Amino acid sequence: xxxxxxxxxxxxxxxxxxxxxxxxxxxxxxxxxxxxxxxxxxxxxxxxxxxxxxxxxxxxxxxxxxxxxxxxxxxxxxxxxxxxxxxxxxxxxxxxxxxxxxxxxxxxxxxxxxxxxxxxxxxxxxxxxxxxxxxxxxxxxxxxxxxxxxxxxxxxxxxxxxxxxxxxxxxxxxxxxxxxxxxxxxxxxxxxxxxxxxxxxxxxxxxxxxxxxxxxxxxxxxxxxxxxxxxxxxxxxxxxxxxxxxxxxxxxxxxxxxxxxxxxxxxxxxxxxxxxxxxxxxxxxxxxxxxxxxxxxxxxxxxxxxxxxxxxxxxxxxxxxxxxxxxxxxxxxxxxxxxxxxxxxxxxxxxxxxxxxxxxxxxxxxxxxxxxxxxxxxxxxxxxxxxxxxxxxxxxxxxxxxxxx
Numbered sequence: 001x002x003x004x005x006x007x008x009x010x011x012x013x014x015x016x017x018x019x020x021x022x023x024x025x026x027x028x029x030x031x032x033x034x035x036x037x038x039x040x041x042x043x044x045x046x047x048x049x050x051x052x053x054x055x056x057x058x059x060x061x062x063x064x065x066x067x068x069x070x071x072x073x074x075x076x077x078x079x080x081x082x083x084x085x086x087x088x089x090x091x092x093x094x095x096x097x098x099x100x101x102x103x104x105x106x107x108x109x110x111x112x113x114x115x116x117x118x119x120x121x122x123x124x125x126x127x128x129x130x131x132x133x134x135x136x137x138x139x140x141x142x143x144x145x146x147x148x149x150x151x152x153x154x155x156x157x158x159x160x161x162x163x164x165x166x167x168x169x170x171x172x173x174x175x176x177x178x179x180x181x182x183x184x185x186x187x188x189x190x191x192x193x194x195x196x197x198x199x200x201x202x203x204x205x206x207x208x209x210x211x212x213x214x215x216x217x218x219x220x221x222x223x224x225x226x227x228x229x230x231x232x233x234x235x236x237x238x239x240x241x242x243x244x245x246x247x248x249x250x251x252x253x254x255x256x257x258x259x260x261x262x263x264x265x266x267x268x269x270x271x272x273x274x275x276x277x278x279x280x281x282x283x284x285x286x287x288x289x290x291x292x293x294x295x296x297x298x299x300x301x302x303x304x305x306x307x308x309x310x311x312x313x314x315x316x317x318x319x320x321x322x323x324x325x326x327x328x329x330x331x332x333x334x335x336x337x338x339x340x341x342x343x344x345x346x347x348x349x350x351x352x353x354x355x356x357x358x359x360x361x362x363x364x365x366x367x368x369x370x371x372x373x374x375x376x377x378x379x380x381x382x383x384x385x386x387x388x389x390x391x392x393x394x395x396x397x398x399x400x401x402x403x404x405x
Contacts, residue, residue: 005032006366010191013038013092014073015113016102018047019146019173020207021130022069023180024187025100027359029072030368036092036384037070037375041077041405044377045070056172063374065173067346068356070374076385077378077405080111084403091388093118098126098187104141105131115202125200126190130183134206144207150175154211155228159218163231179210184361240288240295241267244325251308252325253315255299260285263320270318271302346371378405 010033014025022037022045029035039045050056050065078085089112093099101113108114108129115127129135132144133153151157151170161167186203193201212219218228229238237243241257241264257263261284268277276282276298281291288295303311308324315322326334337343342360345353347370356371381404385395398404 003367005369006363008032010034010098011096012036012098012100013096014100016100016130017045018050018102019065019069019176020179020183020205021100021102021128022047023177023359024128024130024183025073025098026069026071027180027184027361028098028187030359030361030371031366032369033098035073036380037073037075038078038080038092039075039377041079041378044075044077048377050172055169062354067354067374071346071356071371072369073375074380074384075375075378076381078381079403079405080113082401082403084398084401086112088385088388088390088398088403089113090121091390093121093125095388096122096125097191098128100128100130100183100187102130104143105135106141119200119202123200124194124198126187126194126203127200128183128187128190128203128205130179130205130207132206133208135204146170146173146175146179146207149207150179150211150214153208154215155219156211156215159215159229159231161231163233165231175207175210175214178214179205179207181361182210182213235296235300236293237296238289238292240292240299243296243299245299245303247303247308247311248305249307253303253308253311254323254325256321256323258321260288264288266318267320270314270320271299273298273302344371346373348373381405 007028010028012025012028012033012035014022014035014037016022016025025033025035025037037045043049047069048063048066051063052058056065078088080089099118101108103111103113105114115129118127119125131140132149133139133142147170151174152167157167157170183203183205186205190201190203193199218226222228232238234243241255241260244252244254246252255267257267264282265277268274268282280287282288282295306314312324331337342358343355344358346356347353358368358371362368382395385398385404390398395404
C-alpha cells in the first residue's frame with residue numbers, strides 16, 4: 001500500500017453547492033486531491049444551513065451534513081459577481097486539474113463559467129458539470145434537488161409505497177450521493193483520457209439521469225412495451241415471497257427469494273408449515289402467483305406469532321435470504337459498518353473524535369487520507385490566493401474591491 005495518497009498533487013476547484021457536485025469533489029479529496037471550495041461571502045454555500053431544515057435531525061454544535069460532504073477541503077470566499085473576481089477565477093482555472101460546478105446553464109453563461117469560456121485558459125482542464133434536469137430541454141434551467149429531479153421525476157417516489165399510502169419523501173441526499181459517484185467516475189475517466197491524449201474534457205451528470213438509471217429495470221420494461229408495477233398492496237402482492245411481514249414485536253421483515261424451487265421447501269419447513277409444500281396451490285411459482293393473497297395472509301399470521309429475534313434465528317439457520325427494516329439508529333451501530341471500516345474518525349484533534357461515513361470507492365492498494373474537519377467559510381482565502389500567485393498587496397486589493405472576504 002502506497003504511503004502517498006493516489007491523487008496527491010491533483011488540484012480541484014469546487015464551484016458547486018449543496019450535495020452532488022461537492023460530494024464528488026469530496027471523494028477526490030479522500031484520495032488526496034487538494035480541493036478548494038469557492039463560496040459566496042456572507043452566508044457561503046446554502047448547504048451550510050441544511051441541518052436546520054426539518055425533518056433533518058438537529059445536533060447542537062455539529063453541522064453534520066457539511067462535515068460529510070465538505071471534509072478535506074479549503075474554503076475561499078469569492079464573490080463571482082464582482083468584476084474583480086474574474087482574475088481570481090482565471091488563475092484558479094489555470095491552476096486546476098478539475099473544476100466542478102452545478103450552476104444551471106443560463107447562470108454559467110451569465111458568469112462566464114461555461115466549458116468553452118474556461119477550456120481556452122487551460123486545455124488540460126477536466127470540467128465536471130452536474131445539473132438537475134440535464135443540459136437540454138425545457139427544464140434545463142430549472143433548479144433541481146434530489147427529491148424533485150431524482151426521486152419524484154423518475155417514478156421512484158410513486159412505486160416505492162403501498163397502494164393506499166401517499167408518496168413518501170426520500171432521505172435527503174439519497175439521489176445526490178449516487179450522482180456524486182457517477183460524477184466522480186466521469187472525472188476519473190476524463191483524467192485517464194487526459195493521460196492518453198494530453199487534453200482535458202467536459203464531464204456531465206444529472207439527477208434526472210441518475211433517477212433513470214436507478215429506476216432502470218422497470219423503466220426499461222416500459223420502453224419495450226411493458227407496464228410498470230403500480231404501488232403495491234402487500235396483502236395481495238404480485239409475489240408473496242418478495243414481500244414485507246410484521247413480527248410480534250412490531251418489526252418488519254422482507255423476504256427475497258431468487259431461487260424459489262430451492263428455497264421454498266426450506267422456508268416452509270423452517271417456519272413450521274412443512275405440509276404446505278405438498279399443497280398443489282403452492283407447488284410451483286405459477287400456482288404461487290395465482291394465490292398470492294392467500295399465501296400473504298398465511299405468512300402474516302405466521303410472522304405475527306413470534307418476535308424478530310426468533311425469526312432471525314430461524315431464517316439464518318435455514319440459510320434463507322431476507323432483510324430487516326432497520327432504523328437509521330440501528331444502522332449507525334450495525335457491526336458490518338465497523339467491520340468494514342465504513343465509519344471513520346474525523347481527524348479533529350479531540351480525544352474521542354466523531355465518526356463520519358467513508359466514501360464507498362476503495363482500492364485495496366491505496367490508502368485514503370484521514371478525514372479532516374470541513375472548512376469554515378473563507379478559512380483559507382488568503383492561503384489559496386497566495387498559492388495561485390497573488391501577493392499581499394494583490395490580496396488586499398481584492399478585498400477592497402469586494403471580490404473576496
